[in-house]
Amino acid sequence: MARRATQADVARLAQVSQTTVSMVLTGTGAAQRRVSGAVRERVLRAIEETGYAANPVAQRLAGGRTSIIGVYTYEAVFPVVAGDFYHPFLEGVEQAAEDAGVDLLMFTSLASKAGRGLTASGGVGRLRVADGCILVGRHSYPEDLADLLRRDFPFVFIGRRESAAGVVPYAGAGYAAATQEAVDQLIALGHRRIAALIESTEHESMRDRLEGYRTAVSRAGLEAISFEDPDPNSTELIDALEAAGITAAVAAPDLAAPLRRAALEREWSIPGDLSIVRLGDPERPEQIDGIDWTGFLTPRREMGAEALRLLLRQLADSPESLTQDDLQLHLPCIPHQGATVAPPGRSTPARETRSATARKKAQRA
Amino acid sequence: MARRATQADVARLAQVSQTTVSMVLTGTGAAQRRVSGAVRERVLRAIEETGYAANPVAQRLAGGRTSIIGVYTYEAVFPVVAGDFYHPFLEGVEQAAEDAGVDLLMFTSLASKAGRGLTASGGVGRLRVADGCILVGRHSYPEDLADLLRRDFPFVFIGRRESAAGVVPYAGAGYAAATQEAVDQLIALGHRRIAALIESTEHESMRDRLEGYRTAVSRAGLEAISFEDPDPNSTELIDALEAAGITAAVAAPDLAAPLRRAALEREWSIPGDLSIVRLGDPERPEQIDGIDWTGFLTPRREMGAEALRLLLRQLADSPESLTQDDLQLHLPCIPHQGATVAPPGRSTPARETRSATARKKAQRA
DNA sequence: CTGAAAGCGCTTACAG
DNA sequence: CTGAAAGCGCTTACAG
Numbered sequence: 189m190a191r192r193a194t195q196a197d198v199a200r201l202a203q204v205s206q207t208t209v210s211m212v213l214t215g216t217g218a219a220q221r222r223v224s225g226a227v228r229e230r231v232l233r234a235i236e237e238t239g240y241a242a243n244p245v246a247q248r249l250a251g252g253r254t255s256i257i258g259v260y261t262y263e264a265v266f267p268v269v270a271g272d273f274y275h276p277f278l279e280g281v282e283q284a285a286e287d288a289g290v291d292l293l294m295f296t297s298l299a300s301k302a303g304r305g306l307t308a309s310g311g312v313g314r315l316r317v318a319d320g321c322i323l324v325g326r327h328s329y330p331e332d333l334a335d336l337l338r339r340d341f342p343f344v345f346i347g348r349r350e351s352a353a354g355v356v357p358y359a360g361a362g363y364a365a366a367t368q369e370a371v372d373q374l375i376a377l378g379h380r381r382i383a384a385l386i387e388s389t390e391h392e393s394m395r396d397r398l399e400g401y402r403t404a405v406s407r408a409g410l411e412a413i414s415f416e417d418p419d420p421n422s423t424e425l426i427d428a429l430e431a432a433g434i435t436a437a438v439a440a441p442d443l444a445a446p447l448r449r450a451a452l453e454r455e456w457s458i459p460g461d462l463s464i465v466r467l468g469d470p471e472r473p474e475q476i477d478g479i480d481w482t483g484f485l486t487p488r489r490e491m492g493a494e495a496l497r498l499l500l501r502q503l504a505d506s507p508e509s510l511t512q513d514d515l516q517l518h519l520p521c522i523p524h525q526g527a528t529v530a531p532p533g534r535s536t537p538a539r540e541t542r543s544a545t546a547r548k549k550a551q552r553a
Numbered sequence: 554m555a556r557r558a559t560q561a562d563v564a565r566l567a568q569v570s571q572t573t574v575s576m577v578l579t580g581t582g583a584a585q586r587r588v589s590g591a592v593r594e595r596v597l598r599a600i601e602e603t604g605y606a607a608n609p610v611a612q613r614l615a616g617g618r619t620s621i622i623g624v625y626t627y628e629a630v631f632p633v634v635a636g637d638f639y640h641p642f643l644e645g646v647e648q649a650a651e652d653a654g655v656d657l658l659m660f661t662s663l664a665s666k667a668g669r670g671l672t673a674s675g676g677v678g679r680l681r682v683a684d685g686c687i688l689v690g691r692h693s694y695p696e697d698l699a700d701l702l703r704r705d706f707p708f709v710f711i712g713r714r715e716s717a718a719g720v721v722p723y724a725g726a727g728y729a730a731a732t733q734e735a736v737d738q739l740i741a742l743g744h745r746r747i748a749a750l751i752e753s754t755e756h757e758s759m760r761d762r763l764e765g766y767r768t769a770v771s772r773a774g775l776e777a778i779s780f781e782d783p784d785p786n787s788t789e790l791i792d793a794l795e796a797a798g799i800t801a802a803v804a805a806p807d808l809a810a811p812l813r814r815a816a817l818e819r820e821w822s823i824p825g826d827l828s829i830v831r832l833g834d835p836e837r838p839e840q841i842d843g844i845d846w847t848g849f850l851t852p853r854r855e856m857g858a859e860a861l862r863l864l865l866r867q868l869a870d871s872p873e874s875l876t877q878d879d880l881q882l883h884l885p886c887i888p889h890q891g892a893t894v895a896p897p898g899r900s901t902p903a904r905e906t907r908s909a910t911a912r913k914k915a916q917r918a
Numbered sequence: 919c920t921g922a923a924a925g926c927g928c929t930t931a932c933a934g
Numbered sequence: 935c936t937g938a939a940a941g942c943g944c945t946t947a948c949a950g
Binding site: 282285 | 557606607608609610611613614619620621629644647650651654655656657658659660661662663664677678679680681682704706
Binding site: 569570571572573576588589592611613614615616 | 935936937938939941942943944
């Protein structure tokens with residue numbers, strides 16, 4: 189196997205110095221150094237002839253750019269499950285990369301061991317073969333974020349992430365705004381007892397939804413009734429909703445279907461007895477059902493594409509000019525009017541009946 | 554921004570040479586060089602103190618390998634269609650890359666314009682930023698193959714490819730052997746009039762299937778009856794099968810379902826009147842049905858994984874020792890006994906009846 | 919306009 | 935057992 193050609197090889201063939209070869213390749217020298225037309229021609233021909241392509245590793249070590257953007261996925265790059273949650277993010281990244289003419293380096297060598305993240309599997313250093321890096325994954329890894337920020341390595345997270353260590357650049361979904369709007373609509377329909385069901389507020393995206401919910405209910409002078417990490421398989425949740433007189437619930441994506449199932453088991457009708465709003469795309473494939481959910485979709489492709497563009501902006505000439513608002517993107521979610529929301533049940537009697545049935549079932553159990 | 558510590562920093566602190574630091578870190582020196590206990594201790598402490606972590610970029614440059622393997626996909630890297638045909642190949646590549654500790658560079662910048670291939674979008678040049686490259690795609694691109702071979706660039710195709718320009722390294726499916734075996738089984742069941750339905754023999758994989766079919770029928774002294782690129786939506790195909798007295802057909806993956814549909818429309822029963830063997834995984838997602846096809850599966854993940862391993866072998870110490878057999882892999886297909894094959898219809902009357910019905914329908918049309 | 923030289927942070931013969 | 939030195943393939947001041 190022929191050794192790959194180097195600038196030295198090209199230089200020898202073109203009868204110029206290696207510096208000159210580098211110069212014609214990356215014209216961005218101190219003073220936009222011009223190489224005379226004749227010499228440039230010779231060099232270009234020699235490049236052609238030798239099949240030279242710059243070694244990105246050497247380029248990076250010397251402090252240059254490679255037009256290679258890293259992609260670090262906390263989950264598998266090529267997900268096993270068709271219809272995987274992460275797929276659309278990567279499609280967006282790919283599309284934007286193609287548009288920008290950059291290549292994507294998937295850090296398969298850094299496969300996150302047992303979900304312990306980047307820091308655990310070799311650290312941020314390895315990412316530096318790329319000009320910058322996009323990160324995607326379900327969880328938050330505070331150490332990774334701190335490390336990334338401290339090292340001053342250009343990166344963008346897909347999905348909002350916070351760190352005490354500094355301003356984390358991200359392309360996130362506007363969950364707060366979308367949730368708020370969804371709750372506003374429930375209120376406009378006449379609902380007064382609206383619950384929020386979310387997963388752990390450890391995660392930024394859940395905090396955002398909760399915040400949107402709180403803003404909307406408090407502005408309307410309603411009571412905020414939220415359940416964090418409820419167990420949708422227990423009857424207690426439905427008991428609690430009933431006791432609180434809830435007529436509508438906004439639910440984290442993976443909680444919507446279980447809530448619906450639990451409610452139906454109680455012989456509630458959806459949306460007759462309970463309206464449910466789904467706050468985004470479900471992550472777990474088993475949650476993908478045929479239900480026409482009212483709520484909104486997570487703009488996954490857009491998040492991927494915008495993340496890449498944001499990274500490119502950071503790599504551009506004057507990254508200092510980027511403000512926090514430039515670095516932290518909240519992309520609008522896509523509202524969808526489905527079949528799981530209706531005005532609250534009109535008659536108290538109906539509600540009584542339902543409650544009676546429910547109570548009977550509960551006693552039997 | 555704290556500059557990250559280097560071996561030089563550690564060396565200074567530990568009062569040893571930078572070489573020694575490198576030595577204690579990577580004990581694999583020429584003669585397993587031992588550093589005395591005391592010195593090793595000092596170095597380790599200094600590493601601790603400085604928080605030193607090796608710069609992988611420098612390691613790669615010094616090591617002579619970038620550990621970057623390119624992946625060029627003629628189709629989109631992250632396919633839009635869930636259940637995409639190409640997905641499993643990439644999963645296999647990813648798994649093998651993870652095992653080998655190499656990263657994958659997806660050439661998104663080279664997105665093949667209108668299916669015109671590599672040569673059309675700039676040529677082999679950019680691929681050279683990687684140590685070698687895996688190529689995946691539906692079609693054959695003779696120019697690309699010739700270019701790759703002529704340039705002596707290490708690559709492996711997923712799926713068998715031929716070129717007059719030389720020996721193309723590939724990890725292909727053993728379609729010939731699998732098809733032959735399938736036909737043998739039909740013969741063992743008592744079939745004597747067996748047809749082959751394949752797509753254009755322009756493609757290597759179709760030629761392989763045809764070859765396997767021909768070998769099997771000729772060995773059994775039967776007539777070879779093959780249809781290349783038949784139109785399964787026309788009644789002519791069924792007419793022809795009927796005229797030839799066919800009782801079983803082996804069909805290219807994307808032709809099996811259309812053939813079945815056409816036969817059912819004729820009121821043939823499957824497998825009663827016609828046995829159908831499907832020769833691999835269908836490419837087009839609309840062909841994915843609930844039918845339990847008899848035939849075999851394409852070992853897609855294995856092909857991806859083996860392609861990467863083969864490429865790595867080419868990049869290893871003594872690639873010259875690789876023979877053509879080493880470079881061209883035919884991975885065994887996975888046989889599957891489904892519900893679309895049975896012994897041929899026992900009675901001539903049954904067949905007459907069927908033919909009569911069919912003839913009537915044909916006249917009506 | 920062009921080239922000699924230093925430097926990026928490592929590994930690895932080659933000498934002591 | 936340890937270190938001085940060369941080299942991996944680039945970029946980028948710094949001199950001509």
